Amino acid sequence: MTYILKPQLHHPKLPTNGLGYTRRDYEGSVSTLCAGCGHDSISASIIQACFELELPPHRVAKLSGIGCSSKTPDYFLGNSHGFNTVHGRMPSVLTGANLANRDLIYLGVSGDGDSASIGLGQFAHAIRRGVNMLYIVENNGVYGLTKGQFSATSDRGSKSKRGVVNTDAGIDMVSLALQMGATFVARSFSGDKEQLVPLIKAGLAHKGAAFIDCISPCVQFNNHQGSTKSFDYVREHNEAVNKLDVITPRDPIHVDYRPGETVRVQQHDGSILSLHKLNDLYNPNSRAQALGYLQARQARGQIVTGLLFVDPAAGDLHDAVGTVATPLNQLGEAELVPGQAALERINASLR
Amino acid sequence: MQRTREPGADYFHKVVDCQWACPAHTPVPEYIRLIAEGRYGDAYMINWKSNVFPGVLGRTCDRPCEPACRRGRVEDEPVAICRLKRVAADNKPDITARLPPPAAAPNGKRIALVGAGPASLTVARDLAPLGYEITVFDGESKSAGMIRSQIPRFRLPEEVIDEEVGYITGLGGIDMRLGQRVDSLKALLADGYDAVFVGSGAPRGRDLDIPGRQEAAANIHIGIDWLSNVSFGHIDRIGRRVIVLGGGNTAMDCCRTSRRLGGEDVKVIVRSGFEEMKASPWEKEDAMHEDIPIINMRVPKAFTHEDGRLTGVVFEVVEAVFDEKGRRKLMPTGEPDEHYPCDDVLVAVGQENAFPWIEDDIGLEFDEWHMPKVDPATFQSTLPNVFFGGDAAFGPKNIIWAVAHGHEAAVSIHKFCHGEDVAVRPPPGATLVSQKMGIHEWSYDNDVSNDNRYRVPMRDKKEALSDVRLEVELGFDRELGLKEAQRCLNCDVQTVFADKLCIECDACVDICPMDCITFTEDAAESAEGEADLRGRLKAPALNLTQDLYVSGKLPGTGRVMAKDEDVCLHCGLCAERCPTGAWDMQKFYLEMTHAGPQCLSR
Numbered sequence: 001m002t003y004i005l006k007p008q009l010h011h012p013k014l015p016t017n018g019l020g021y022t023r024r025d026y027e028g029s030v031s032t033l034c035a036g037c038g039h040d041s042i043s044a045s046i047i048q049a050c051f052e053l054e055l056p057p058h059r060v061a062k063l064s065g066i067g068c069s070s071k072t073p074d075y076f077l078g079n080s081h082g083f084n085t086v087h088g089r090m091p092s093v094l095t096g097a098n099l100a101n102r103d104l105i106y107l108g109v110s111g112d113g114d115s116a117s118i119g120l121g122q123f124a125h126a127i128r129r130g131v132n133m134l135y136i137v138e139n140n141g142v143y144g145l146t147k148g149q150f151s152a153t154s155d156r157g158s159k160s161k162r163g164v165v166n167t168d169a170g171i172d173m174v175s176l177a178l179q180m181g182a183t184f185v186a187r188s189f190s191g192d193k194e195q196l197v198p199l200i201k202a203g204l205a206h207k208g209a210a211f212i213d214c215i216s217p218c219v220q221f222n223n224h225q226g227s228t229k230s231f232d233y234v235r236e237h238n239e240a241v242n243k244l245d246v247i248t249p250r251d252p253i254h255v256d257y258r259p260g261e262t263v264r265v266q267q268h269d270g271s272i273l274s275l276h277k278l279n280d281l282y283n284p285n286s287r288a289q290a291l292g293y294l295q296a297r298q299a300r301g302q303i304v305t306g307l308l309f310v311d312p313a314a315g316d317l318h319d320a321v322g323t324v325a326t327p328l329n330q331l332g333e334a335e336l337v338p339g340q341a342a343l344e345r346i347n348a349s350l351r
Numbered sequence: 352m353q354r355t356r357e358p359g360a361d362y363f364h365k366v367v368d369c370q371w372a373c374p375a376h377t378p379v380p381e382y383i384r385l386i387a388e389g390r391y392g393d394a395y396m397i398n399w400k401s402n403v404f405p406g407v408l409g410r411t412c413d414r415p416c417e418p419a420c421r422r423g424r425v426e427d428e429p430v431a432i433c434r435l436k437r438v439a440a441d442n443k444p445d446i447t448a449r450l451p452p453p454a455a456a457p458n459g460k461r462i463a464l465v466g467a468g469p470a471s472l473t474v475a476r477d478l479a480p481l482g483y484e485i486t487v488f489d490g491e492s493k494s495a496g497m498i499r500s501q502i503p504r505f506r507l508p509e510e511v512i513d514e515e516v517g518y519i520t521g522l523g524g525i526d527m528r529l530g531q532r533v534d535s536l537k538a539l540l541a542d543g544y545d546a547v548f549v550g551s552g553a554p555r556g557r558d559l560d561i562p563g564r565q566e567a568a569a570n571i572h573i574g575i576d577w578l579s580n581v582s583f584g585h586i587d588r589i590g591r592r593v594i595v596l597g598g599g600n601t602a603m604d605c606c607r608t609s610r611r612l613g614g615e616d617v618k619v620i621v622r623s624g625f626e627e628m629k630a631s632p633w634e635k636e637d638a639m640h641e642d643i644p645i646i647n648m649r650v651p652k653a654f655t656h657e658d659g660r661l662t663g664v665v666f667e668v669v670e671a672v673f674d675e676k677g678r679r680k681l682m683p684t685g686e687p688d689e690h691y692p693c694d695d696v697l698v699a700v701g702q703e704n705a706f707p708w709i710e711d712d713i714g715l716e717f718d719e720w721h722m723p724k725v726d727p728a729t730f731q732s733t734l735p736n737v738f739f740g741g742d743a744a745f746g747p748k749n750i751i752w753a754v755a756h757g758h759e760a761a762v763s764i765h766k767f768c769h770g771e772d773v774a775v776r777p778p779p780g781a782t783l784v785s786q787k788m789g790i791h792e793w794s795y796d797n798d799v800s801n802d803n804r805y806r807v808p809m810r811d812k813k814e815a816l817s818d819v820r821l822e823v824e825l826g827f828d829r830e831l832g833l834k835e836a837q838r839c840l841n842c843d844v845q846t847v848f849a850d851k852l853c854i855e856c857d858a859c860v861d862i863c864p865m866d867c868i869t870f871t872e873d874a875a876e877s878a879e880g881e882a883d884l885r886g887r888l889k890a891p892a893l894n895l896t897q898d899l900y901v902s903g904k905l906p907g908t909g910r911v912m913a914k915d916e917d918v919c920l921h922c923g924l925c926a927e928r929c930p931t932g933a934w935d936m937q938k939f940y941l942e943m944t945h946a947g948p949q950c951l952s953r
């Protein structure tokens with residue numbers, strides 16, 4: 001752990017965004033994680049994405065469970081709302097918060113232990129309900145906080161630091177999210193900010209359940225030979241299917257790829273996802289194809305990254321439930337307690 | 352790209368902006384840390400070795416280090432490097448026991464030094480402990496040259512001069528011949544000295560030959576002559592209304608001295624614009640603080656006089672215009688001339704060298720500007736046994752340059768007297784040592800202070816103006832000195848990178864508060880390549896005076912690490928967050944090699 005505060009001084013030419021904030025204004029306190037932890041790079045990418053999207057920090061709510069990954073919301077967006085919940089229970093708390101105040105931007109941060117073991121059910125249900133959020137799993141294949149036991153996302157056959165071989169099948173969070181109906185699904189790598197930052201921006205701008213599985217090497221317990229979540233292994237087996245540029249309505253549009261190589265998708269908020277194909281066969285608009293492709297590549301030992309699926313016309317839980325447009329937490333007593341006559345009407349409609 | 356994988360001493364020296372800019376290359380951050388630790392004696396000795404006059408310079412140095420200081424690039428103002436030097440001088444214990452011991456035995460070589468200013472005294476200090484028999488001649492009755500004769504006492508008390516000159520004259524082997532002017536170099540050479548050093552300064556003040564000069568001569572004074580008359584107690588009054596002509600530091604000393612000798616209405620009037628004045632910004636500030644207006648864009652045309660008494664000065668009003676080549680010229684505005692009445696005028700329009708005592712038939716060549724031909728590295732003249740330094744070598748500069756010249760000339764004299772080639776210069780001594788104490792502990796204080804530059808406490812103005820001998824600056828006390836010292840960024844504690852250890856986890860990039868570090872594709876090995884790389888960094892590296900630190904290809908991706916040194920805080924966070932120790936904080940200590948056994952090849 002670093003004992004000094006990060007100096008307030010910053011580069012004299014540090015750019016500001018439309019709100020007058022610099023990237024540094026989106027930082028949190030100095031990380032207490034191990035030096036070199038992949039999770040810290042993801043935090044840096046979230047900071048960069050929020051800065052570029054010009055999000056007002058007080059309009060963001062960051063929620064997490066328990067784990068090193070779940071501690072990270074303390075290390076970014078120091079001026080946003082935060083809720084560090086119980087192990088594996090972040091999805092429910094996030095769902096509740098989202099129902100009460102639909103106006104905030106929800107960012108769920110979790111780990112592979114938090115989401116694929118104790119929280120697997122919660123994860124699945126928040127996704128299938130279409131809660132409007134970006135859900136990031138910082139996937140290191142271990143329970144980092146409790147000293148490096150295999151997690152459920154560890155690949156069968158991978159070796160622990162002490163040489164023990166994992167005999168259980170690994171859960172692929174991306175396939176699971178696709179099956180559960182997530183309307184934005186991506187995988188990335190903490191060591192590749194050029195890929196990760198646009199994905200986070202697109203996920204934050206997406207309406208509906210957006211999910212990013214971000215491989216994040218644990219330098220302490222899972223960065224050795226025999227691990228499939230180490231810097232070296234991921235760099236060697238990474239197969240990016242596309243390269244994403246997020247064009248917000250404010251940005252000037254410039255086309256720099258030849259037609260046919262680029263897929264353009266307009267999202268609900270007007271942002272355009274410009275996807276440069278790195279793999280001709282890959283089509284990010286088909287859930288079924290995505291699942292098949294993932295399986296095939298996984299069988300070859302490749303780790304598929306990029307924006308794997310997006311449904312730009314997706315709706316969210318509020319659409320499904322038919323809640324009022326005004327956030328519940330802003331409704332007055334008159335709306336919330338409509339009186340005896342209203343109750344009578346409801347009861348009558350149910351008879 | 353040009354690899355900086357194994358950067359040499361020059362690379363790291365340049366990162367220490369202040370030390371690089373200091374003509375004597377004083378190890379600034381080292382002495383500032385010692386001040387912060389309260390080790391004033393140690394801080395003083397580091398200075399004494401490098402710049403010989405820490406107490407004098409801590410009050411008067413031209414401080415080229417400060418405009419160079421990195422702190423000035425990351426916030427508004429540089430570290431008060433100069434006034435911290437004074438903190439060391441003011442608070443040190445008795446250091447006499449730490450001075451070099453007298454030479455065990457004379458080495459049989461005799462050296463004559465002309466002038467007892469800072470240049471000559473530096474040569475004397477470097478050579479005397481080596482056994483040289485030194486004879487110093489000065490026409491004045493007291494030593495220290497313009498340090499004593501020109502710099503007014505309210506900026507530099509005489510005790511400070513006496514103390515620091517005393518450290519030198521007390522070294523043994525130095526014969527001070529004060530009041531003894533050298534009238535003939537030829538005669539001096541005939542006395543059989545092994546070498547002669549000329550540190551005679553730039554003693555002639557320029558005059559202003561305009562109408563009325565002769566008639567009103569009684570009340571028109573050459574600035575530097577007048578100042579030395581004040582310093583030596585020959586003058587203690589001036590008229591009520593004074594005009595100082597000129598815009599350099601001498602003009603500032605003239606006007607401020609006038610305010611202390613009865614001048615109530617004192618004005619500085621300059622031909623140039625205010626910004627172009629030669630005086631340092633702080634000297635102008637100090638003058639204006641003492642209610643001295645600075646009137647610019649006025650060219651003196653004539654002195655007015657009545658019955659042989661000066662009555663004032665007539666000025667032409669000018670403005671700056673740019674000719675078709677973009678050159679700036681002062682042109683009359685056409686407005687009517689202005690007359691400023693006054694009782695005395697001080698002319699401070701420049702200084703010149705004069706060598707009436709150097710014969711032109713002895714083989715010592717002069718250039719077209721009547722300056723001796725002097726080698727800028729060895730300070731040797733065209734007479735191999737005659738060396739120059741200080742203002743005498745290349746015209747008026749300042750004390751710290753005189754000291755730097757003195758050190759180099761002493762090296763040359765030492766080599767010359769040992770039959771060695773003076774052109775072969777000794778490299779500086781340099782060390783690079785890790786500061787790591789524990790996982791996140793360093794043997795320097797890596798926390799960066801957020802404080803703005805502290806102002807030096809000043810004596811109350813009324814009191815200060817009452818006596819020309821009362822020091823106007825009170826200096827930082829220990830507490831303020833500590834706070835100011837904490838502003839230093841420890842630029843000598845270098846970020847040293849080991850390519851092979853890096854796993855490209857980005858931790859250093861993410862933590863760096865100044866966006867110094869980038870991992871990126873390598874660039875071509877050319878000027879274009881560097882320009883391209885500079886533009887691709889996380890924060891574009893636009894300050895071309897600052898180097899890029901570039902690694903070799905990294906094992907993971909084949910990219911390179913490129914660090915822009917420009918605004919690095921030396922906070923060590925990159926090294927703290929690095930999981931593999933690829934970054935390390937290492938203290939670079941560089942000391943110039945002075946005259947002594949280590950500067951000889953044999």
Ligand SMILES: Cc1cc2nc3c(=O)[nH]c(=O)nc-3n(C[C@H](O)[C@H](O)[C@H](O)COP(=O)(O)OP(=O)(O)OC[C@H]3O[C@@H](n4cnc5c(N)ncnc54)[C@H](O)[C@@H]3O)c2cc1C
Binds near residue numbers: 467550
């Ligand atoms: C008004 C004024 C204020 C200044 N203030 C500052 C300041 O604040 N900070 C700063 O850094 N610099 C200042 N300077 C400049 C600084 O004083 C000089 O640059 C410095 O003293 C030069 O040192 P030197 O050893 O070359 O010569 P000098 O200091 O000029 O010493 C030369 C000595 O040689 C003697 N001499 C000359 N000819 C002969 C001869 N033929 N025989 C024997 N002796 C001879 C002279 O009497 C003199 O004592 C100031 C200068 C002036 C004029």
Ligand SMILES: Cc1ncc(C[n+]2csc(CCOP(=O)(O)OP(=O)(O)O)c2C)c(N)n1
Binds near residue numbers: 070111112113115143
């Ligand atoms: C209910 C409950 N069960 C078990 C734990 C112990 N525990 C803390 S963190 C953790 C696993 C965290 O793993 P992961 O989510 O992958 O986070 P990482 O530290 O790897 O980022 C466990 C099992 C707990 N805190 N609460």
Ligand code: SF4
Binds near residue numbers: 369379421
């Ligand atoms: S911050 Fe300190 S070490 Fe760096 S240039 Fe300034 S005085 Fe020198």
Ligand code: SF4
Binds near residue numbers: 924926
């Ligand atoms: S010491 Fe390291 S972290 Fe600190 S400013 Fe310099 S490069 Fe950045």
Ligand code: SF4
Binds near residue numbers: 853858
């Ligand atoms: S923190 Fe160390 S290992 Fe990681 S990228 Fe920086 S230098 Fe390389």
Ligand SMILES: [Mg+2]
Binds near residue numbers: 112138141
């Ligand atoms: Mg984990």
